[in-house]
Amino acid sequence: MVGRVVEVATDGRHLAVSRGFMTIAENGAELARVPLDDLAAVVANAHGLTYSNNLLVTLAARGVPMVLCGANHRPAAVVWPVDGHHAQSGRMSDQARASAPLKKRLWQQIVQAKILAQGATLDAVGAEAGGFRLLARKVRAGDPDNVEAEAARRYWPLLLGREFRRDQEGEGLNALLNYGYAILRAATARAVMAAGLHPSLGLMHSNRGNPMVLVDDLMEPFRPLVDREVYRLKESGVVELTSEAKAALARTMVVDLPVDDGLSPMMTCLERLATSLAKACAGETDRLILPKPGLPLGF
Template identity: 65%
Template structure:
């Protein structure tokens, strides 16, 4: 089940558990009540929030990702349950023992998929994309030439204009991307943990200070889906992180996409990718179920819902 992404974005809220519901209150007055069965991710994106311990324990037991956001909507921490998949220890041992050639091959697959999806997004937006398939074919095992960065330099200027630079600390389009990636990261983290893998043991990313290296590796082919949503917002005049744009970006993991198994929500596709990665570690075969590499399977602007109006938005 994909489930809902619940964001608490207003200061001073208190979150608690009541008879199977997540309850949002302020100064003793209940504001919202959400069935726990419907919640996949809880995003805490405000100051002065308080939580009951019972709620956090229950969310962890259910495998709900709790994301604590810091400045500029970038996740600062995730709540990770102690017990997860029934073969978690076995899979983590396989993850620790992954041979370097297999890791390089897996990273090659992820980078190729990301670059081809970037080309598909550009094509869906009416921009020239022919070079991206050629760039994807140039990616060798481990991407030693860093073709990923070469593609990124072309991609951002084609998608958002020659003056655009990707900067996590900037506002506007960059802040929208940050928020969209935070949603995607939480969805991917939940999938990785549900597959019995350790999120800090990456395929390519090895930053000691990053507890989610594997999550950041696996989400790479899915980033262009966020980029497409942000492009849709920008083209309709939405350039700030406000309640209506956050609500729109939170829908990204729930969007349907065509796969070999039929139409499937993106969040489910990410779950399948994490599960297939766990199998790849155990079997030492470089096979990951990833989004289709055919641009015809990439989402187009017409398949996304219209950006909601201020009147439609009701954040907690």
């Protein structure tokens, strides 16, 4: 399903459900409503928001994650359904039993896809990216040489300038990246949930304080799409998290990406990736379904 990622970013709003719609109100007066059928995720990104229990239950029943953001627009929590897939129990058991060698081979594919996507992003902005194809070929199972980090060290100065430093607590361009990644994380969470996988059982990320390590693993190859949009905003003079910037970053979730049989919306690509991971854990395949290297036309 390709739906809308809806952000609520104004303080003091109340979210509820009414006759097939999510409603947004202030001081008892309804301001807007969104069809529940259109929702892919809801991002709560303001102070003093309130929600009806009925809305949270309805979103969970529909497999729509609600992401609660804290400081610097980073996700602090996700409202997650208990049962997200008809074969969830079996898939989670397969996931928990997946061998270390399998997870390392799958992580190799993810890192290679991310580095190739970084190279495609640099190509799109006119930067030298030939070395990224070479880096992708260097990645071994489990990435023991940390080629991912080497690529990042080269990538950020080429994309956003030598003075840029990635800082998850930072403002300016970092806040734009944080916001875009929060939207991407919500979309990836929905895909993980729909595939019947457990978000805390990751392939490589292992932070004990992070209950969404698998989400963070699977979103890696898609981060460069957010990075590309931040570059475009920067080039147009937008370096703060304005409403214009938020809308532009949210639109990255519905772009069509190149796949083996043509083009497919990003959210569909995320769903295919999560489903292929579930099949890999069950021993049905050893390959993840990932978008092809490159960016869609006009992106």
